Amino acid sequence: MAFFRTVSLSEPAPAITGNGVVLRAPHAGDHAEWAALRQASRDFLTPWEPIWPADDLTRGAFRRRIKRYAEDQRSDLAYAFLIFRAQDNALVGGLTLANIRRGVAQTGSIGYWVGAPFARQGYMSAAVRTVIPYCFGALRLHRLEAACIPGNAASVGLLEKTGFQREGYARGYLCINGVWHDHLLYARLAEDPK
Numbered sequence: 088m089a090f091f092r093t094v095s096l097s098e099p100a101p102a103i104t105g106n107g108v109v110l111r112a113p114h115a116g117d118h119a120e121w122a123a124l125r126q127a128s129r130d131f132l133t134p135w136e137p138i139w140p141a142d143d144l145t146r147g148a149f150r151r152r153i154k155r156y157a158e159d160q161r162s163d164l165a166y167a168f169l170i171f172r173a174q175d176n177a178l179v180g181g182l183t184l185a186n187i188r189r190g191v192a193q194t195g196s197i198g199y200w201v202g203a204p205f206a207r208q209g210y211m212s213a214a215v216r217t218v219i220p221y222c223f224g225a226l227r228l229h230r231l232e233a234a235c236i237p238g239n240a241a242s243v244g245l246l247e248k249t250g251f252q253r254e255g256y257a258r259g260y261l262c263i264n265g266v267w268h269d270h271l272l273y274a275r276l277a278e279d280p281k
């Protein structure tokens with residue numbers, strides 16, 4: 088049945104453009120700009136992310152990251168994007184669609200980060216609004232999920248602004264910055280109003 092098919096993309100996912108941003112898969116040439124932005128944003132990001140491995144920003148770790156992303160994409164398990172400002176191609180952050188479940192679920196989860204110098208300027212709202220039609224269109228998902236720590240006002244605001252509905256509360260859901268945290272659970276369905 089066509090509806091339950093696994094999407095098979097042998098080529099890299101295309102760049103997705105809209106709302107003043109460009110989302111595309113990372114490649115090795117992005118390392119310097121990515122590492123500089125992550126380093127400059129370390130204090131801003133680490134309270135909300137899994138612990139960064141000691142070598143996380145090195146070229147070797149980035150190469151392994153790219154390889155893992157490519158394998159995950161080939162297997163239709165996850166799609167990782169960097170987010171660039173369309174006007175000057177500056178890297179502003181990243182968004183990953185992960186935990187894709189096909190079959191009767193047709194569901195994936197989004198995670199995201201923006202560099203500290205680019206925060207609260209609408210870039211992640213633009214990126215989420217741009218990726219949603221790709222997920223429900225080309226990737227044929229039915230449901231997009233996201234989760235955040237209740238105290239993460241920026242993430243809560245982002246999800247509510249981009250049409251995600253709060254559906255629940257999961258105890259000890261993810262290990263963030265070394266501690267198991269309860270999370271608010273959000274989702275958007277393909278048929279939800281745009």
Ligand SMILES: CC(C)(COP(=O)(O)OP(=O)(O)OC[C@H]1O[C@@H](n2cnc3c(N)ncnc32)[C@H](O)[C@@H]1OP(=O)(O)O)[C@@H](O)C(=O)NCCC(=O)NCCS
Nearest residue numbers: 135200201206207208209210211212235240241242244245
């Ligand atoms: C969450 C995050 C990705 C939002 O990205 P952003 O580009 O700054 O978001 P936007 O500018 O598109 O803002 C969207 C909405 O989020 C909310 N928001 C963003 N920053 C906020 C802040 N500092 N305080 C309160 N609300 C905030 C607002 O509702 C905002 O809409 P508004 O500006 O019209 O009021 C960014 O803050 C970030 O990377 N934080 C650190 C890492 C993180 O939290 N990752 C997600 C883990 S679940």
